[in-house]
Amino acid sequence: MRDTIADYDRFGGPYGGHRRGDPGIARLIAERLGEARTVLNVGAGTGSYEPADRHVVAIEPSATMRRQRPDHLAPALIGTADAIPYDDGAFDAAMAILTVHHWPDLGRGLREMRRVAGGPVIILSFDPDAPTEFWLGDYVPEMVDVEKARYPAMANLTEGLGGPCEIVPVPVRIDCPDKFQVALYGRPEEFLKRDVRRAQSAWRFLPEGVEDRFVDRLGQDLASGAWDDRYGHFRTQATIRCQLRLAVSLPSP
Numbered sequence: 001m002r003d004t005i006a007d008y009d010r011f012g013g014p015y016g017g018h019r020r021g022d023p024g025i026a027r028l029i030a031e032r033l034g035e036a037r038t039v040l041n042v043g044a045g046t047g048s049y050e051p052a053d054r055h056v057v058a059i060e061p062s063a064t065m066r067r068q069r070p071d072h073l074a075p076a077l078i079g080t081a082d083a084i085p086y087d088d089g090a091f092d093a094a095m096a097i098l099t100v101h102h103w104p105d106l107g108r109g110l111r112e113m114r115r116v117a118g119g120p121v122i123i124l125s126f127d128p129d130a131p132t133e134f135w136l137g138d139y140v141p142e143m144v145d146v147e148k149a150r151y152p153a154m155a156n157l158t159e160g161l162g163g164p165c166e167i168v169p170v171p172v173r174i175d176c177p178d179k180f181q182v183a184l185y186g187r188p189e190e191f192l193k194r195d196v197r198r199a200q201s202a203w204r205f206l207p208e209g210v211e212d213r214f215v216d217r218l219g220q221d222l223a224s225g226a227w228d229d230r231y232g233h234f235r236t237q238a239t240i241r242c243q244l245r246l247a248v249s250l251p252s253p
């Protein structure tokens, strides 16, 4: 299995510049954290979506990512999801944002989150089996396969967490400042920027040459107007129906 921590150490430099928390998604997360006063953020990265009005402890294995945490956030502990160094029920809630697809032992990581959280466990991820309006797969069919292999099915999250779990679709807005791939559905020119792609881990999983082929073809289609002829309506579409989901797990009654 690929060492994604080493990957983030090596390639995660541009992350903080292009992956800033989206206020709408942050609100959804805050709502689901409910009354939680203490929150553990696992795979915390640069700290996007960490609520400012609660006590947050962040765990992040990559030094490159820890270094990019902004000054107003506390430093992150060095650690991984599969061995969380806290007692059972030590936090009111736990969150893991766009990170579970990197964990080498998903089941163990989920059990650990459930163990240390007395209340909700909140996971933001992509449902690989859900439909999407996004056009990227028309250009890079290989990406569809890569993402399907990386992201866990929602049933795996639900089973791994145990207890009641709600899966909530998350709309992505046209101006989402967290530039994960689908967030660029109406801003295709962003894909031509190398640093924007570097801040999206999926490109590193493609066969050699595929990324270059995509950049060439998209660049040509944007210059000729072919992209706009087919997908131009996305430039003004306020939100996109996509695979982003919030899994909200509560402790077993």
Ligand SMILES: C[S@@+](CC[C@H](N)C(=O)[O-])C[C@H]1O[C@@H](n2cnc3c(N)ncnc32)[C@H](O)[C@@H]1O
Residues within 6 Å of the ligand: 004, 005, 008, 019, 042, 043, 044, 045, 046, 047, 048, 049, 060, 061, 062, 065, 079, 080, 081, 082, 096, 097, 098, 099, 102, 103, 104
């Ligand atoms: C896409 S980033 C998301 C970071 C942050 N949660 C955010 O929303 O901006 C994925 C993060 O997962 C971290 N990660 C990789 N393997 C991990 C593991 N086994 N346990 C916890 N985090 C891990 C990476 O180092 C990286 O910071």
